[in-house]
C-alpha cells in the first residue's frame with residue numbers, strides 16, 4: 001500500500017459525531033495516522049504479520065491503518081461504546097476484520113504477550129490527569145515488540161524518564177515532532193482551533209516471560 | 213470475539229487473584245473464514261495458553277483440538293488447520309465471559325466483550 005493511498009482511505013473514515021470532552025475524544029487526522037503506521041511498517045517491521053492493538057481506538061483510525069498495512073490481527077480497545085460503534089462501521093466499510101473490546105485501558109486484565117505492537121493516541125491527560133502515562137504503562141506491560149504513542153512535546157523529559165525508569169522500557173525514542181491540530185469541539189477551547197506540538201514516540205518494552 | 217482475544221483476557225476485579233481463563237457462556241457462535249497463515253500460527257503457538265484454548269473451543273462446539281500439544285505438531289498441516297480454525301475463525305457473537313473466581317458475567321454483544329468494571333470492582 002502506498003502512503004498516499006493509505007492517507008486517502010483513512011480520510012474517508014467517519015469520526016466522532018458527539019465527542020465526549022471528559023474522554024478527550026479527538027481524532028488523529030489521516031495525514032498523521034498514515035505516517036505513523038507507514039513508519040512502523042517500513043522502518044521497523046512492526047506491523048506486517050503482527051498482532052497490533054489500538055488503545056483508545058476512538059473511531060478506529062489507527063487500528064484500520066494497521067490492518068491496511070498488513071497486520072495479521074488488530075485488536076481495538078475503547079472505553080466508550082459509541083466510539084466502538086463508529087469504529088466497527090468504519091471497519092465494515094473498508095472490509096477490514098478488526099477485533100473490538102470495550103474496556104478501560106487503565107484496568108485492563110491481560111495475560112501473556114500475544115500482542116506484538118501497540119499504536120495509540122492516548123488522552124493527553126488534560127481532563128483525566130495522568131491518563132497518557134497510565135496508557136503508556138499498560139502498553140509497555142502488554143506488548144512484546146513496540147509501542148507507538150503520541151505525547152505532548154512539553155512532557156518529553158517526563159515521558160522518557162517514566163518509560164525507561166518506571167515502566168521498564170529498554171528504549172524510548174522520539175521519531176518526529178508533529179503539529180497536532182485539535183479542532184474546536186469543546187467550548188473551553190477559546191481559539192477556533194488549537195495547534196499543539198506533539199511527539200511521535202517509539203518505545204521498546206522489556207518482555208518478562210510470565211509463567212504458564 | 214475470537215478465541216485469540218479470549219486467550220489474553222483476564223478478569224481484573226478487585227480482590228481476584230487468578231482471573232484467567234474466563235469462562236464462556238454461549239448464546240450464539242458464528243464462523244468467519246480467515247486466510248491460513250502457517251508462519252503466524254507457529255509464532256502464536258508459543259504464546260497461547262493451550263488448555264484454555266482447547267476448553268474454550270470445546271465450549272463453542274469445536275472439539276477437534278488435541279488435549280496436549282507440543283512443538284513437533286507444528287509440522288502437521290492438519291494440526292495447524294485445526295489450531296487456525298479454533299484460534300481465529302470461531303467467534304462468540306452473543307453470550308458472556310465469566311470471571312472464574314467470582315462468577316461475575318461480562319456481556320458479549322455483537323461480538324464485542326464489555327469488560328468495564330463497576331466502581332466498587334476497581
Ligand SMILES: C[S@@+](CC[C@H](N)C(=O)[O-])C[C@H]1O[C@@H](n2cnc3c(N)ncnc32)[C@H](O)[C@@H]1O
Nearest residue numbers: 023026027028056057058078079080104105121
Ligand atoms: C485522543 S482520542 C484518540 C482516538 C483514536 N485513537 C484516533 O487516533 O483517532 C482518545 C480515545 O481514548 C478513549 N479513552 C479515553 N479514556 C479511556 C480509557 N480509560 N480507556 C480506554 N479508552 C479511553 C476515548 O474514548 C477516545 O476515543
